[in-house]
Amino acid sequence: RKFTPTCSQVVQLPTQPADSLKLNPLACGGDKHYKRTLDNINSLHPIMRPYVIKLINEGYQKTGLNWMITDAYRSPKKQGEIPGANTNAGPMQSYHQYGLAIDIVSVTNGEITYTRDGGKSRAMNNLSITHSKKLGPIGVSLGLEWGGNWTKTKDYPHFELKPNGKTWKDLRPILINIGIENYKNLTFD
Numbered sequence: 662r663k664f665t666p667t668c669s670q671v672v673q674l675p676t677q678p679a680d681s682l683k684l685n686p687l688a689c690g691g692d693k694h695y696k697r698t699l700d701n702i703n704s705l706h707p708i709m710r711p712y713v714i715k716l717i718n719e720g721y722q723k724t725g726l727n728w729m730i731t732d733a734y735r736s737p738k739k740q741g742e743i744p745g746a747n748t749n750a751g752p753m754q755s756y757h758q759y760g761l762a763i764d765i766v767s768v769t770n771g772e773i774t775y776t777r778d779g780g781k782s783r784a785m786n787n788l789s790i791t792h793s794k795k796l797g798p799i800g801v802s803l804g805l806e807w808g809g810n811w812t813k814t815k816d817y818p819h820f821e822l823k824p825n826g827k828t829w830k831d832l833r834p835i836l837i838n839i840g841i842e843n844y845k846n847l848t849f850d
Contacts (some may be wrong), residue, residue, distance in 0.1 A: 682714040688721030690768035694729040701733035706760030706845050709822050712761055716800050716820065724795045727768035731775070731818065734760045737841060749814065753833050760844045762821040767792035775818060793817035824849035 684702065687693040702713055717728045737752035748755070756762035766775040766789050774789035797807040800820045808816030827849050839846055 682711050682718075685718050685721060687845070688717045688727060689729055690727035690771060693771055694727070694768055698728075698730045704734035704760065704849060705763070708762075708824055708849070709761050712800075712803055712805055712822055713765075713820075714808050715729065715764070716796070716805065719799050719803070720796045722837055723760040723799060724792070726792055726795065728765050729768050729831065730765050731773065732757065733762070734758075734844070747761040749810075753836070756821040756825055756829060756831055756839075758825075758844065759829065759832050759836060759847060761824070762819060763797070764818040765820065766818050767796075790817050806812050 684695070684699060686695040687690065689698045702710055705713065713730070713733075717730075720726065720728050735757035737758050740748075740750065740755050740758055740792065741752040752758070762779070766773050768774070769788065774785050774792060793809055794817070797809040797817070800807050801810070805820040805822055808819030808821075832847060836844055836847060
């Protein structure tokens with residue numbers, strides 16, 4: 662897959678630590694999706710967490726829509742099990758394996774809008790894309806790369822962070838060296 666960067670600035674550590682930011686439960690549509698979203702945020706690399714919390718809170722404030730993270734950290738094994746029709750990225754080729762990517766979708770009437778069932782759910786998927794197009798610019802303004810801006814294969818729910826411009830190719834040998842399970846200890850010098 663050919664990526665065209667949507668965010669060329671060098672990402673700095675956030676000035677406000679994630680622990681001091683609070684995720685608004687209403688931004689997730691209430692209790693039903695709040696815990697899953699918090700669990701997904703906690704699975705991320707610490708540098709990514711404040712961006713995600715800001716994305717959800719600002720997304721709710723600016724769009725009036727609720728947001729839920731459906732996928733965050735993904736092990737290389739789990740990445741390898743994803744069907745080729747859903748991704749071109751193999752194990753260690755996705756920012757999900759570094760705790761630096763999320764998939765986030767809107768919640769309408771208590772239900773997530775994106776489904777993998779293209780049949781009856783086509784209208785919901787179209788609604789999800791429409792909603793994601795409202796969230797995309799907010800994520801970009803925070804310093805995240807949005808999959809909806811990719812030129813070849815659009816991935817509307819996907820946001821990723823490239824700290825100090827590091828690509829997964831830069832990060833892979835570092836992660837292998839420190840141990841895949843230690844992805845939260847990656848540094849980006």
